[in-house]
Amino acid sequence: MLEKLLLNHYEAAAVILSGIGLTNLLLQRNLIKKIIGLNIMDTAVYLFLAAKGYVEGRAAPILIENASGGWVTSSAVYVNPVPAGLVLTGIVVSVSVTAFALALTLKLYESYGTLNIDEALLKMTQEQEEIEARIDEAEEEVLS
Amino acid sequence: MNEELRRIWQQFYDWVVGNGPRPENEVVPEEPPPDLPFAQKPKDKYSRFHEATLKERYNQWLEIHGLHLFSVLYSGLSVLTCLVIVSLLLATVAELPPFGDERNPAHNEVIRRYVEHGGHETGAQNIVAGLILDYRAFDTFGESAVLFTAAVSVLMLLGASRRNSLKDDPSPHSDGEGWDFLNRGPPALRHHVFRQDDAILRGVATLSIPVIIMMGCVVVINGHLSPGGGFSGGAILSTALILAANAYGFERVHSFFNERTFIVSSSTALMIYALSKGYSFFTGANHIHSIIPKGTVGDILSGGLILPLNICVGLIVAGTLYGFYALFSEGDM
Numbered sequence: 451m452l453e454k455l456l457l458n459h460y461e462a463a464a465v466i467l468s469g470i471g472l473t474n475l476l477l478q479r480n481l482i483k484k485i486i487g488l489n490i491m492d493t494a495v496y497l498f499l500a501a502k503g504y505v506e507g508r509a510a511p512i513l514i515e516n517a518s519g520g521w522v523t524s525s526a527v528y529v530n531p532v533p534a535g536l537v538l539t540g541i542v543v544s545v546s547v548t549a550f551a552l553a554l555t556l557k558l559y560e561s562y563g564t565l566n567i568d569e570a571l572l573k574m575t576q577e578q579e580e581i582e583a584r585i586d587e588a589e590e591e592v593l594s
Numbered sequence: 595m596n597e598e599l600r601r602i603w604q605q606f607y608d609w610v611v612g613n614g615p616r617p618e619n620e621v622v623p624e625e626p627p628p629d630l631p632f633a634q635k636p637k638d639k640y641s642r643f644h645e646a647t648l649k650e651r652y653n654q655w656l657e658i659h660g661l662h663l664f665s666v667l668y669s670g671l672s673v674l675t676c677l678v679i680v681s682l683l684l685a686t687v688a689e690l691p692p693f694g695d696e697r698n699p700a701h702n703e704v705i706r707r708y709v710e711h712g713g714h715e716t717g718a719q720n721i722v723a724g725l726i727l728d729y730r731a732f733d734t735f736g737e738s739a740v741l742f743t744a745a746v747s748v749l750m751l752l753g754a755s756r757r758n759s760l761k762d763d764p765s766p767h768s769d770g771e772g773w774d775f776l777n778r779g780p781p782a783l784r785h786h787v788f789r790q791d792d793a794i795l796r797g798v799a800t801l802s803i804p805v806i807i808m809m810g811c812v813v814v815i816n817g818h819l820s821p822g823g824g825f826s827g828g829a830i831l832s833t834a835l836i837l838a839a840n841a842y843g844f845e846r847v848h849s850f851f852n853e854r855t856f857i858v859s860s861s862t863a864l865m866i867y868a869l870s871k872g873y874s875f876f877t878g879a880n881h882i883h884s885i886i887p888k889g890t891v892g893d894i895l896s897g898g899l900i901l902p903l904n905i906c907v908g909l910i911v912a913g914t915l916y917g918f919y920a921l922f923s924e925g926d927m
Contacts, residue, residue, distance in 0.1 A: 454688040461687045469680035476672035506694035511721035525709040535726045542737040546744030553751040
């Protein structure tokens with residue numbers, strides 16, 4: 451099994467990187483670090499896709515001119531072009547998600563003064579209780 | 595034997611329920627006042643020494659150690675989950691076909707079709723550009739739309755706080771009717787500190803910004819001939835904008851690239867993309883003659899719609915990435 455893993459060492463590295471990212475996502479309490487964990491997982495996916503598209507000894511998928519002025523269109527010359535397109539999609543989605551998550555984190559920090567998810571949740575609960583107490587008081591005032 | 599068992603069971607029962615044996619230093623509770631009517635007299639059972647029941651002790655223990663226990667359990671379980679997932683995936687990776695082998699099932703007839711017919715069907719020398727902007731152009735349209743949507747939502751989230759804090763009202767959460775008990779101050783303004791006299795940064799920026807813009811344009815315009823395209827070229831163009839903002843201040847960039855410019859240019863680019871590609875797909879799918887020429891492979895004006903689409907995508911990406919930078923550092927575009 452280890453030999454096979456060494457044979458596919460790019461894919462193995464991608465899987466380990468994805469595990470590191472997932473652990474980061476689960477264990478970090480700081481939201482920025484959680485987002486970094488998500489980005490590590492994204493990177494692992496790009497590495498995996500790029501490794502799947504590679505073929506030993508072939509050129510990048512940009513048509514090469516042959517000796518008579520035409521184009522070499524044999525599929526035995528170029529590497530797989532589809533993973534490049536897929537990685538492009540992945541990068542764009544990852545950038546968008548990261549930016550949106552960071553904006554939400556910034557708003558959370560502005561409201562609660564902390565990036566720690568536990569502290570923020572505690573403050574949210576306290577705030578909710580405070581609001582409910584205020585509503586009860588107001589209701590009692592109205593009733594009396 | 596039986597007596598002994600019963601005694602032990604009684605002890606255990608007392609321990610659980612909380613009727614333990616009377617300790618030496620027990621404070622005897624005061625006798626109830628004798629003039630109470632019979633029904634209101636406290637029951638005799640509970641006037642004894644009341645040891646905490648198992649449930650109470652459990653709750654007490656949980657209050658002290660519960661959070662710690664939970665975090666330990668959570669960390670252990672999450673590490674375990676990750677290890678299980680990674681080992682399962684590694685076992686799968688070990689069964690994958692060897693890396694870089696040309697007989698891998700991933701290199702199938704779809705790839706052969708794209709490589710062998712991509713050149714004369716799309717007119718693009720760069721097969722990846724032909725793939726993402728011709729065969730799968732609606733996928734790329736969706737990507738641009740995702741990027742634009744992300745930029746607009748970040749603009750909504752971060753631009754609003756800026757506009758609120760610029761008003762006279764110091765606390766945006768109070769509406770003047772006593773609902774300001776949330777006690778959140780005004781949102782922290784993100785001030786970008788500029789050293790206006792930074793001669794080195796300005797000199798380098800003056801020299802390099804034209805080169806960066808030229809490089810970005812080359813990458814965008816040659817997207818169908820060489821590596822690159824709208825996404826990478828747009829990223830290069832956005833670095834020129836970010837460098838300009840850092841060297842000359844956001845106000846200078848704001849004078850020619852602001853929120854309005856961004857919204858107008860990105861929406862226009864997306865509309866042009868949608869309309870032109872919609873036309874191309876409509877004619878192509880219905881075998882109608884299309885007015886878009888393919889051109890000869892390798893020329894700068896070739897590849898049909900790929901060049902204009904690359905320019906549209908480049909505009910969106912440049913605006914979006916600069917917008918992210920400006921919004922996160924300044925809170926405004």
